[in-house]
Amino acid sequence: MTSYVLRRVLLAIPTLLVMLTAIFVLVRLVPGDPASVILGDQASAAALTALRQKLGLDQPVYAQYLAFIGKVLTGDLGQSLSTGHSVIREVLLVLPSTIELTIAAVAIGLVFGLPLGVAAALSRNGWIDYVSRIVSLVGLSFPAFVSGILMLIVFAIQLGWFPVLGNASGSGDLASRLHSLALPALNLGIIMTAYVMRVTRAAMLGVLTEDYIRTARAKGVSPGRLVTTHALRNSLIPIITVVGLYFGTLIGNSVLTEIIFNRPGLGKLIIGALNARDYTLLQGLMIIFAICVIVVNTLTDLAYGLVDPRVKYT
Amino acid sequence: MSEAATTSVDIRPGGLWLAFAQNKLAWVGLVLLALIILLAICAPWLAPYDPLEQNIVARLEPPSAEFWLGTDSYGRDVLSRLIYGARISLFVGFVAILIAMLVGTTIGVISGYVGGVFDQFVMGVLDVLLAFPTLLLGLMIAAMLGASLENLIIAIAVTEIAPFARVARAPTITLRQRDFVEASRSYGCGPFRIMTRHILPNMLSDVVVMSSLWLASAIRTEASLSFIGLGVPPPTATWGSMIREGFENILDAWWLAVFPSLAILATVLALNLLGDALRDASDPKSRPR
Numbered sequence: 262m263t264s265y266v267l268r269r270v271l272l273a274i275p276t277l278l279v280m281l282t283a284i285f286v287l288v289r290l291v292p293g294d295p296a297s298v299i300l301g302d303q304a305s306a307a308a309l310t311a312l313r314q315k316l317g318l319d320q321p322v323y324a325q326y327l328a329f330i331g332k333v334l335t336g337d338l339g340q341s342l343s344t345g346h347s348v349i350r351e352v353l354l355v356l357p358s359t360i361e362l363t364i365a366a367v368a369i370g371l372v373f374g375l376p377l378g379v380a381a382a383l384s385r386n387g388w389i390d391y392v393s394r395i396v397s398l399v400g401l402s403f404p405a406f407v408s409g410i411l412m413l414i415v416f417a418i419q420l421g422w423f424p425v426l427g428n429a430s431g432s433g434d435l436a437s438r439l440h441s442l443a444l445p446a447l448n449l450g451i452i453m454t455a456y457v458m459r460v461t462r463a464a465m466l467g468v469l470t471e472d473y474i475r476t477a478r479a480k481g482v483s484p485g486r487l488v489t490t491h492a493l494r495n496s497l498i499p500i501i502t503v504v505g506l507y508f509g510t511l512i513g514n515s516v517l518t519e520i521i522f523n524r525p526g527l528g529k530l531i532i533g534a535l536n537a538r539d540y541t542l543l544q545g546l547m548i549i550f551a552i553c554v555i556v557v558n559t560l561t562d563l564a565y566g567l568v569d570p571r572v573k574y575t
Numbered sequence: 576m577s578e579a580a581t582t583s584v585d586i587r588p589g590g591l592w593l594a595f596a597q598n599k600l601a602w603v604g605l606v607l608l609a610l611i612i613l614l615a616i617c618a619p620w621l622a623p624y625d626p627l628e629q630n631i632v633a634r635l636e637p638p639s640a641e642f643w644l645g646t647d648s649y650g651r652d653v654l655s656r657l658i659y660g661a662r663i664s665l666f667v668g669f670v671a672i673l674i675a676m677l678v679g680t681t682i683g684v685i686s687g688y689v690g691g692v693f694d695q696f697v698m699g700v701l702d703v704l705l706a707f708p709t710l711l712l713g714l715m716i717a718a719m720l721g722a723s724l725e726n727l728i729i730a731i732a733v734t735e736i737a738p739f740a741r742v743a744r745a746p747t748i749t750l751r752q753r754d755f756v757e758a759s760r761s762y763g764c765g766p767f768r769i770m771t772r773h774i775l776p777n778m779l780s781d782v783v784v785m786s787s788l789w790l791a792s793a794i795r796t797e798a799s800l801s802f803i804g805l806g807v808p809p810p811t812a813t814w815g816s817m818i819r820e821g822f823e824n825i826l827d828a829w830w831l832a833v834f835p836s837l838a839i840l841a842t843v844l845a846l847n848l849l850g851d852a853l854r855d856a857s858d859p860k861s862r863p864r
Contacts, residue, residue: 402844404839419829
């Protein structure tokens, strides 16, 4: 068990290196001289030289690369060019609200998606199945910002049930926090529900035709027990895989959702960095997203063993 | 049966027909998509106004008999901009997917055919690319290259390469060991000829089927990037940038954001319906749905 976990964690290291290399290359794709892009056309030659030196742009590429990797591995993501604070600090300031939103979305997705998927699979080709398939396909077709804007117009502007501007300060009592969290979380949660439902339905359909289900049914196992312990438990592996893989999309969608509902978070940080041409902050955010994705992928792999004893930790 | 199991998809007219014969929703998707493509092609004849013509007197007019879908903050007709916007969305999506298909399939076939350490390395890199949030990858590339039509296409194409490579690689590995490939190799065919003449035609249908689903995702990414402001620069009408402008006026003029939102939804839904039906028809296991 320990050696399996260790090996899986070690496997994440080359992945991280590939990602870091990709980000390094990507950032160097900026057309022209990064220093003059950052400072604008009016910058003096002295300021340009100073910034180049500060960013290490006067070094040869391989030296820049090694310095970059070294800094990242020691937890130094540099300073934001626009605020002067360290990238880590900027991220830690807004991270809690992004995590709050993401967890709420995943919870909504699982609470509604799993039972709906099971119900659809059990009534295969019945009306529940048909309706839920169409609804989930529509849900999956919504780009997150489109559904967000439509929800904002209907529930916040026309009906006035929720605040339009969100809770920009992130303060206030629990009730007001939940109130401003509701719409953005629902927006992400509905898309997540559509996704989980679809996968659960497909996985359940696969399992329900297995021999052991027929055997269990013949032995007189009650329908409820049959679905939960026999069928659903065996469907969990594909569901976990897909939910893990969906994490990347969820991050992308939460960026759009935060912009629309004016919530503080990584999404607004990215847009701010884009508008301010703050390339160090952008680069730092990419690295943090990359690390998040790798961590979630590794956790996903480790979770297999929890639901399926057949996964051998050797 | 083993034939069908390894080369799965049949996109000869008969095979394609199956997708539509079994699945009524596929028709909905096809008709919807055809309408949208027609709208884009016939834009100059269908649009009631010039999409760029400003009319300060008629700013932020709600939908009326004169302006069916209202006007924006420059007094431009929303319907006309919507119709012209279809051109950009479809063009960017199609070209990006075409590029991703060419590059991704090439990588997948070569990687699967060569195998060994090379294959493992390529797939490792692609897995990383696949795991990274599509939107953020596109956003970074578009931000680094600068906002323009070409850069937008490049950014979206890069995000879709990895899925194509994966889909192309899997059948290549099975095909590589088939007798007819072995036979052609014994005739003295080089790897290039085997890959292009023997392997590629046998797996192309898998790739084509998936491309309609990924076209949907490409159009979604285009809209998202335009919404963020990394798409085709103004004043050109694109659905994403129209929603962005609508979002800025969301308190006074709901129609600005709603209609382009519905247009994107209809297009993506049409492609998803079509793609789902094609995939179901190509996968013998899911056929009796």
